[in-house]
Amino acid sequence: MYKELVNVSGLRMVEAAARLKSYSKAAEELHVTQAAISQQIRKLEGQLGCKLFYRKGRSMHVTQQGAVLHEAICSGFNSIIEGLKKIQSEPxxxxxxxxxxxxxxxxxxxxxxxxxxxxxxxxxxxxxxxxxxxxxxxxxxxxxxxxxxxxxxxxxxxxxxxxxxxxxxxxxxxxxxxxxxxxxxxxxxxxxxxxxxxxxxxxxxxxxxxxxxxxxxxxxxxxxxxxxxxxxxxxxxxxxxxxxxxxxxxxxxxxxxxxxxxxxxxxxxxxxxxxxxxxxxxxxxxxxxxxxxxx
The missing domain is CATH 3.40.190.290 (D-Maltodextrin-Binding Protein; domain 2)
Structure with a gap:
């Protein structure tokens, strides 16, 4: 199952939606449609067997499981950025x-x-x-x-x-x-x-x-x-x-x-x-x- 989760674009959507608390703002930042964001997150929730977001008013908030995943995604992306810095020319x-x-x-x-x-x-x-x-x-x-x-x-x-x-x-x-x-x-x-x-x-x-x-x-x-x-x-x-x-x-x-x-x-x-x-x-x-x- 976890091999199917290796979808960088989907993880980026989760990170953006959690940070911006909005599917529409996440879609705008990533230059995709709001429907694409919603579809990818629903697919991921189905694979994981848990909800990652819930709506409160006009905002989208992460569930407890969504918060754990968001923290892991941020940590992983930061590690990737550091790795890229190390293999590129340093000042x-x-x-x-x-x-x-x-x-x-x-x-x-x-x-x-x-x-x-x-x-x-x-x-x-x-x-x-x-x-x-x-x-x-x-x-x-x-x-x-x-x-x-x-x-x-x-x-x-x-x-x-x-x-x-x-x-x-x-x-x-x-x-x-x-x-x-x-x-x-x-x-x-x-x-x-x-x-x-x-x-x-x-x-x-x-x-x-x-x-x-x-x-x-x-x-x-x-x-x-x-x-x-x-x-x-x-x-x-x-x-x-x-x-x-x-x-x-x-x-x-x-x-x-x-x-x-x-x-x-x-x-x-x-x-x-x-x-x-x-x-x-x-x-x-x-x-x-x-x-x-x-x-």
């Missing part, structure tokens, strides 16, 4: 959710978020840190910024930067180095933050003995810990100058030697081309690229 103002790695968030995004807030006060950024790439088609996350070169054919991907891995340290540590002799780095603490040891490869690229067995080496599990160590003046790490640009600009870190390892650190920005938040994504993408271009 520039609103929320934008970004997922990225802990290191990119702490080194690149968070130090610059105040600039974005000044440029786009009507866009609220929400940053989530995760190693996983969430499904951007579900609407819960709008933009993913990820490290590496793995393909993501289901999304639109743009390279933000592909930066060589270079030595980074505090100004106090840099003073202890011979600017003409990169091998002087072996007298400092060398900080590695990956399963692969980058320092032997970096030295070998410069035709320097790659053996670091006699060096003081600190192994940490991620770039955030490595950066904390070098900011505290505890040695030198290999990292991306683009990623550490905020600290370099503030004079908290320096790059003592220009030599870098390639392929280096690549970060990409990804999003769903059919996202209803396309305007916000474009604004964020343009702003972030401008920020990175300045470093």
């Amino acid at each position: 520039l103002a609103g929320e934008l959710t970004i997922t990225t790695t802990q290191s990119f968030a702490s080194l690149v995004l968070v130090p610059r978020m105040w600039k974005f807030a000044l440029a786009y006060p009507d866009i609220t950024l929400k940053v989530l840190t995760s190693k996983e790439t969430e499904d951007l088609r579900l609407g819960k996350v709008d933009v993913a910024i990820r490290y590496g070169r793995a393909p993501y054919p289901e999304y639109h991907c743009e390279v933000l930067f592909d930066d060589p891995i270079v030595p980074l340290c505090s100004p106090s540590v840099a003073k202890q180095l011979d600017t003409q002799d990169p091998s002087s780095l072996k007298r400092c603490w060398l900080i590695d933050y990956a399963a692969k040891e980058y320092w032997p490869e970096w030295f070998e690229r410069l035709s320097i003995d790659p053996d670091t067995s006699h060096c003081q080496v600190l192994q940490v599990n991620n770039i955030d810990v490595a950066m904390s160590a070098v900011l505290a003046g505890h040695g030198v790490c290999l990292g991306s100058a683009k990623q550490a640009a905020h600290y370099i600009e503030q004079g908290m870190l320096v790059q003592p030697y220009a030599y870098g390892l390639e392929p280096g650190t690549q970060y990409r920005l990804m999003y769903d081309l059919e996202s209803p938040r396309a305007l916000r994504i474009k604004a964020f993408n343009t702003w972030l690229r401008d920020e990175l271009a300045c470093t």
